[in-house]
Amino acid sequence: PQRRAPAVPAADRPLAALVEQGLPLVARPYDLWARELGREPEAVLATLGGWLIDGTLKRFGAIVRHHELGFAxxxxxxxxVPDTEVDARGEALAQVPGVTLAYRRARGEGWPFNLYCMVHGRDREAVHAVLERAAVSAGLQSVPRSVLFSCRRFKQTGASRFGAPVLESAHAHA
Structure with missing residues (x-):
């Protein structure tokens, strides 16, 4: 059984709320958080390090706004993929340049697929070229597959449990 991470103490909830908002795009994001929280950068890093060790924080992810970069x-x-091969094929798929995400999912009723990968390109031809290269590289050229192109964009956000903190700097800009 997987152990549960300890609850975030009330004193650390403002830091947790900042983590949920994502790293600010500055040279020293932890220093900025420390200033906003009235803490030393070393204390912020020590708290984050502790969260990584105890499982409170698993990772920092990135949301790439690919449309704004020209990837339409x-x-x-x-x-x-046969269940006995899906992990190895998925690992190979994830190594192919142009594949931005690869993961396994359980098959659903009427849905036989169990390996997924995401590809972003400037046009459909570029995406198909990456997918063909990926299929060959991962040994997937002869397995059943389907390619589902996005036709609509939705706002991507991370999970939110702590809400936005009320900080001095937030009031200064209001």
């Missing part, structure tokens, strides 16, 4: 064609490719 986006596709999720799905593959029907």
């Amino acid at each position: 064609a986006n596709a999720m490719a799905v593959f029907d």
Whole structure:
């Protein structure tokens, strides 16, 4: 059984709220957080390090706004891979340049696919080229697959449990 991470103490909830908002795009993001919280950068880093050790924080993720970078064609490719091979094929798929995400999912009723990967490209032809290269590289060229192109964008956000903190700097800009 997986152990539960300890609860975030009330004193650390403002830091948790900042983590949920994502790293600020500055040279020293932890220093900025420390200033906003009235703490030393070393204390912020020590708290984050403790959270990583005890499982409170698993990782920092990134949301890439690919449309703004000129990548207008986006596709999720799905593959029907034998269960005994899916991990190895997925690892190989994840190594292919141009594959931005690869993961395993359980098959659903009427949905035989268990390996997924995301590819972003400037146009559909570029996406198909990456997918063909990826399929060959990962040994997936002969398995059933489908390519699902995005036709609509939704706002991507991370989980939010702590809400936005009320900080001095927030009031200074109001």
